[in-house]
Amino acid sequence: MDSLIHLMHGFGTALDPMNLMFAAIGVLLGTAVGVLPGIGPALTVALLLPITFKLDPGGSLIMFAGIYYGGMYGGSTTAILLNTPGESASVVTALEGNQMARRGRGGPALATAAIGSFVAALIATAGLAFFAPILVKVAVKFGPWDYFGLMLIAFVTVSATFGSSPLRGLTSLGIGLWLGLIGIDQLTGQTRLAFGVPNLLDGIEVTTLAVGLFALGECLFVASRHLFNDEKPMAIKGSIWMSREDWRRSWKPWLRGTAVGFPIGALPAGGAEIPTFLSYTMERKLAEKPEEFGQGAIEGVAGPEAANNASAAGTLVPLLTLGLPTSATAAVMLAGFQQYNLQPGPLLFVQHPALVWGLVASLFIANIMLLVLNLPLVGLWVRLLKIPLPWLYAGILVFACMGTIAANPSVVELMLLVGFGLLGFVMRRYDYPVAPVVVGLILGPLADSQLRRALQMSLGDPMILLQHPGSATMIAIATLALVAPFLFKGLARFRQDED
Amino acid sequence: MTYLHSGLAAAWMMAAAAVLPATSVQAQDLELTITAPAGAGGGWDAAARSLQEVMMATGKARSVQVVNVPGAGGTVGLAQFVQGAKGSPDQMLVGGITMVGAIITNKAPHDLTKVTPIARLTGDPLVIVVPASSPYQTMADLMEGIRQDVERTIWAGGSAGGADHILAALVTQAAGIDPAKVNYIAYSGGGESLAAMLGGQVTAGVSGYGEWQGQIESGDLRALAISYPEPIEGIAAQPLKAQGIDIELVNWRGIFAGPDISAEDKAVLEKAVGKTVQSPEWQELIKARGWSDYYAPSAEFAGFLTSETGRVHSILNSIGLAD
Numbered sequence: 075m076d077s078l079i080h081l082m083h084g085f086g087t088a089l090d091p092m093n094l095m096f097a098a099i100g101v102l103l104g105t106a107v108g109v110l111p112g113i114g115p116a117l118t119v120a121l122l123l124p125i126t127f128k129l130d131p132g133g134s135l136i137m138f139a140g141i142y143y144g145g146m147y148g149g150s151t152t153a154i155l156l157n158t159p160g161e162s163a164s165v166v167t168a169l170e171g172n173q174m175a176r177r178g179r180g181g182p183a184l185a186t187a188a189i190g191s192f193v194a195a196l197i198a199t200a201g202l203a204f205f206a207p208i209l210v211k212v213a214v215k216f217g218p219w220d221y222f223g224l225m226l227i228a229f230v231t232v233s234a235t236f237g238s239s240p241l242r243g244l245t246s247l248g249i250g251l252w253l254g255l256i257g258i259d260q261l262t263g264q265t266r267l268a269f270g271v272p273n274l275l276d277g278i279e280v281t282t283l284a285v286g287l288f289a290l291g292e293c294l295f296v297a298s299r300h301l302f303n304d305e306k307p308m309a310i311k312g313s314i315w316m317s318r319e320d321w322r323r324s325w326k327p328w329l330r331g332t333a334v335g336f337p338i339g340a341l342p343a344g345g346a347e348i349p350t351f352l353s354y355t356m357e358r359k360l361a362e363k364p365e366e367f368g369q370g371a372i373e374g375v376a377g378p379e380a381a382n383n384a385s386a387a388g389t390l391v392p393l394l395t396l397g398l399p400t401s402a403t404a405a406v407m408l409a410g411f412q413q414y415n416l417q418p419g420p421l422l423f424v425q426h427p428a429l430v431w432g433l434v435a436s437l438f439i440a441n442i443m444l445l446v447l448n449l450p451l452v453g454l455w456v457r458l459l460k461i462p463l464p465w466l467y468a469g470i471l472v473f474a475c476m477g478t479i480a481a482n483p484s485v486v487e488l489m490l491l492v493g494f495g496l497l498g499f500v501m502r503r504y505d506y507p508v509a510p511v512v513v514g515l516i517l518g519p520l521a522d523s524q525l526r527r528a529l530q531m532s533l534g535d536p537m538i539l540l541q542h543p544g545s546a547t548m549i550a551i552a553t554l555a556l557v558a559p560f561l562f563k564g565l566a567r568f569r570q571d572e573d
Numbered sequence: 574m575t576y577l578h579s580g581l582a583a584a585w586m587m588a589a590a591a592v593l594p595a596t597s598v599q600a601q602d603l604e605l606t607i608t609a610p611a612g613a614g615g616g617w618d619a620a621a622r623s624l625q626e627v628m629m630a631t632g633k634a635r636s637v638q639v640v641n642v643p644g645a646g647g648t649v650g651l652a653q654f655v656q657g658a659k660g661s662p663d664q665m666l667v668g669g670i671t672m673v674g675a676i677i678t679n680k681a682p683h684d685l686t687k688v689t690p691i692a693r694l695t696g697d698p699l700v701i702v703v704p705a706s707s708p709y710q711t712m713a714d715l716m717e718g719i720r721q722d723v724e725r726t727i728w729a730g731g732s733a734g735g736a737d738h739i740l741a742a743l744v745t746q747a748a749g750i751d752p753a754k755v756n757y758i759a760y761s762g763g764g765e766s767l768a769a770m771l772g773g774q775v776t777a778g779v780s781g782y783g784e785w786q787g788q789i790e791s792g793d794l795r796a797l798a799i800s801y802p803e804p805i806e807g808i809a810a811q812p813l814k815a816q817g818i819d820i821e822l823v824n825w826r827g828i829f830a831g832p833d834i835s836a837e838d839k840a841v842l843e844k845a846v847g848k849t850v851q852s853p854e855w856q857e858l859i860k861a862r863g864w865s866d867y868y869a870p871s872a873e874f875a876g877f878l879t880s881e882t883g884r885v886h887s888i889l890n891s892i893g894l895a896d
Contacts, residue, residue: 214771258645261759263678263733263894272652275645275679342768396767396788414861418787527758531774533724 104144250514291498339388
């Protein structure tokens with residue numbers, strides 16, 4: 075109840091006209107930078123820090139939070155329309171979202187993403203307000219062994235879900251894991267597989283890989299097919315709004331995505347990517363029409379988008395209660411707190427309740443503003459799809475290259491992009507799924523360092539993974555998920571032989 | 574979240590830098606570009622942007638641009654700077670002790686002898702902490718624990734070969750144990766290692782004092798010592814030196830100019846930076862950010878850099894991260 079009273083006071087702070095204006099500026103800026111490739115919320119906040127130094131801390135933090143949430147909304151737009159995920163958390167959205175857009179259902183895809191983000195952020199912000207102190211106590215108990223277990227589940231489900239067979243999925247994952255080894259090893263500071271190229275020292279940039287595999291690979295593939303069959307997939311079909319059927323199929327994924335996204339986002343090393351992968355897998359398993367997956371299933375957009383935004387709110391739990399930034403944007407926001415001599419941590423809620431609750435309340439308000447801003451934009455965005463196919467794909471190529479160059483101005487980066495584009499084309503041509511490659515690159519290095527941290531703590535004894543109930547359970551689930559399909563197949567064949 | 578950041582601005586600024594005339598200028602006409610060899614939000618980025626803000630506010634420079642070149646403990650930014658800022662009177666680079674370590678462990682092609690030291694700016698204390706539930710109450714207890722079982726004394730801190738790792742090795746060495754045996758787990762920053770501390774998965778932790786200040790004040794972590802040479806106002810934990818352990822290590826940050834710049838250009842930059850850090854605006858800003866003033870002018874900084882590089886090299890060598 076205490077929290078509720080504090081929250082009411084918080085709304086008092088947030089509804090102050092000046093603060094409302096800061097929130098509005100924040101969401102506008104956030105949406106803009108989310109849509110534009112090349113600049114993201116982290117850089118925007120960093121650029122604004124010196125300007126806001128003289129402002130009142132409440133107002134500028136509210137604006138930063140608006141940018142953060144706005145960036146999450148905007149990021150899905152390019153993924154759906156152009157198959158060009160601007161950030162790693164939108165990779166999954168591109169899978170089904172772009173398929174929907176190409177079947178003339180870009181409108182409902184954008185709408186379910188926007189409304190799902192709204193619902194998820196609303197619930198997750200409420201979770202932040204009421205459960206942050208409890209959640210964080212559980213989250214810090216999550217040891218490296220538990221993280222390793224979680225990553226194993228992600229690996230297995232992803233490789234089993236994407237693609238026509240688990241073997242193809244695992245092959246793709248293997249490529250990603252190999253790419254993930256490139257660069258400086260976090261635990262020893264030694265370089266692996268960089269071959270003296272300085273741009274490889276920090277590893278392969280996730281967006282370069284994702285844009286190369288998805289956008290470039292797709293362009294090449296479409297271009298190679300264009301001569302043979304003249305498909306025109308882009309016309310808008312039906313209403314640009316969500317139908318009753320779309321609503322019916324979306325609401326459960328929204329809630330499930332939130333349930334996955336918020337707790338994982340709140341983990342100190344959880345991040346936004348794992349929940350989107352898990353949500354996609356879950357929706358595919360639970361869908362009434364699993365055969366629609368890969369052909370533009372709305373559940374595959376609704377779930378991961380909700381998970382993405384819920385994890386963004388989850389990220390604020392360790393930031394506010396521990397002073398622990400788990401994303402680039404959160405790290406810059408931490409710097410924002412520090413410039414006002416505020417140290418996020420266990421004492422923040424006690425020492426500066428007005429500020430914290432004002433921030434939480436303005437997250438609710440920013441969320442409503444975002445929905446109001448984004449829904450009317452859907453009609454405008456889908457018009458992009460009326461552009462003739464060759465023009466559109468040429469545009470995507472330009473955007474993909476510009477975004478990559480902007481993020482990392484080097485020739486090596488551009489060559490990598492082209493290389494990954496060719497890889498994406500070959501993989502499409504021979505029917506290997508591309509998403510597990512991205513998963514391998516993101517999660518491989520994490521799984522690597524978490525496993526080795528666990529072993530360092532146990533002085534090299536691998537049994538530590540099975541001694542902790544959490545990791546033992548997760549490893550068991552991962553093993554089952556990997557072996558069970560083969561077992562069932564084997565059993566079925568065995569019975570057939572008996573007959 | 575978004576990985577597509579730092580760069581658009583960097584592209585602009587590189588274009589701008591190419592257009593700027595490379596001639597000698599007066600301090601108040603300076604149009605500077607400062608390279609922060611790290612992504613937005615880190616310590617070097619914050620130092621570069623703070624310098625930018627105060628130099629412009631106090632009129633020590635007409636305009637200052639900050640360029641982020643992240644990667645490999647600052648060595649990617651350093652390499653680019655060594656090539657791009659040769660003889661340039663209007664480019665500077667932020668660096669620090671972590672870069673000294675990264676140059677050695679990564680066997681980077683360029684080291685800090687290639688660039689021109691302008692000034693040492695700030696120096697923050699590192700803190701050695703244990704979780705509140707730890708049986709260790711004092712630094713002496715921790716040292717005794719190291720002597721009992723060095724392998725089970727698990728340390729958490731920042732990147733491998735960085736200042737935190739070096740301090741853990743120095744403490745182990747001071748306890749009379751071979752520093753190569755230190756069981757140090759590297760995390761990507763003070764935040765992630767904090768979770769390991771609070772979860773009770775490790776014995777002790779090292780980080781910048783400011784990063785863990787909240788937890789120390791709330792009693793979730795117990796600070797045993799700071800690595801600064803003297804006690805610091807407002808910090809209860811005492812220096813290692815005051816506790817009879819002869820170690821001092823400061824997480825310093827400094828600013829450099831390009832290779833082979835002329836004596837006049839160097840003097841202009843040195844004067845501009847020197848006047849900036851002596852201004853009340855700078856003092857106020859570093860206080861707000863929780864940094865400590867550690868200013869040293871060019872000549873003193875150059876000498877310090879030589880001795881610091883030697884010291885870092887020898888300890889990294891004894892850990893086995895350098896040859």
